[in-house]
Amino acid sequence: MWISSSFIYIIVDDDASGKMYVGFGTDEEAVISVLGHRNANQMKKIRETYHQLYNESLIDRLHSELSGDFRLLVGLVSSYRYDKEVVDPEAAMLEAARLNEAINKKQLDHDDVFWILSTRNVFQLRATFAYYKQLYGNPLEQDIKNCGKGDLESLLNVIVCCIDCPEKHFAKVVKDSIWGLGTDEDSLTRAIVTRAEIDLSKVEVEYAAMYKSSLEDDTSGDTSGDYRRFLMTLLGK
Template identity: 45%
Template sequence: MLMGTLRVPDVIPSPTQDAERLHKAFKGWGTDEKGVIWILGHRNVEQRKKIRDAYQQLYNKSLIDALKAELSGDFGKAIILWTHDPSVRDAKLANKALKSKKQDINQLQVIVEIACAFSPHHLVAMRQAYCSMFDCSIEEDILSRVSQPARKILVALVSSYRYDRQLVDAGVADKEAKILHEAIQEKQLDQDNFVRILSTRNVSQLIETFQCYSQNYGNTIEQDIKSCGDSILESVLTVVIQCIESPHKHFAKVIRESIVGLGTDENSLSRAIVCRADIDMKKIKEEYQILHKESVEDAVSGDTSGNYQDFLLTLLGSKL
């Protein structure tokens, strides 16, 4: 069941036609931003790849480089993120997060999202892209840039390859809920078995384990982790639980936190919408509406403007 909000027209021009139209949008006096949004904002991941390939063949130039030369500001950043191959996009996001001078949860949650809220195949592709672009592994950069104890869980998460089908063993869930509970009671959140369970079990198994935890011990595992303290480790683990249990709730929260308060966190807003528009944005929008009594579209419209607003609304499915 498709839960993305990306709206692709019934009749789609060929990749060559799209590439030619984009090239035309870059020519003359000023860039035709509306034309760029109209084309790229209504193409899925496979179609965007074909457009990138066609543009390279026709003009001997990268479409990404052309967009960088023609577009600027938050709009330019968002549409470039969208046009990249998803594995390249996320490798760039991870690298930027790891190289930030401020290693807080806003940065480190990007790594958790990639490791826990996308498919195992996507994580492998991202790791390969990371090595190709930055001449080292993401594990190496985590080890050199993130301090303990958060470093241990992040390395385990990005190194993992979870089984990607629904397979649940109730006995294992009950046993591992106990292991998790004991580690939390002892405030040993970087204990080997604790890290092993969260980083290697398939998503369905973990959800069953979290349900066993609540039934057996009264609180949710997220509540008990938060009760251990407010260090970066507790914050990272909270995001791990959220991304495994309910990615759409997590990204609804990211969107909300990027908008409320003084100023807009455009990087987080763009990341959430660009990365989930063709995955589960319908569910994210439903969750946002329930929690905040307004639509994501209204929230975005009230906090953004111009081409940036038009592009985000296009990805949210409100424009075709």
């Protein structure tokens, strides 16, 4: 367990490693990283384990910590995504059109947007995102960015990235953690620990493609001592 501040998050990755990681999140992006691509079974375990550990409802805690547009995060943890790897192409096309309509009207807080992102399974959403690009020429993230630079736009882009290409999201988290003076150890630890037994090799490949450098070398160069050895062990070095 590692501690930062704010509110608790629990990561359950039983489908990949059978292990549970418990920690504390410091911001909305951390919560999205945890919740954005979980299936219904994992969400249920997260809620149950949180209640067992802290004797309070995770939904109630999120409601008390978050406000406004960030209520979508409550939807992510309280929703019941379909677990099956089922894709309905017709629904994907229709929902791509709904997302495009919301973007054109600059109504990113529309209930349709929240409902699509918080209830559809990962495979269905990836199909919707693919149809969106095919039909409207731009990736969904780009059109969301064109709507503005507010909290909601940032929130939605992180959610879309986590669902569509989690390895790209975590590669960016690592880079942002070590960029500039000092190291954001909480974010760096979260990114590497939570992906270590899932898709860390994919994160490394994506990192190299995005930044033309090695995740291992950059992480090693920005850390030291036992902390560096810990991360290098997780990286298999």
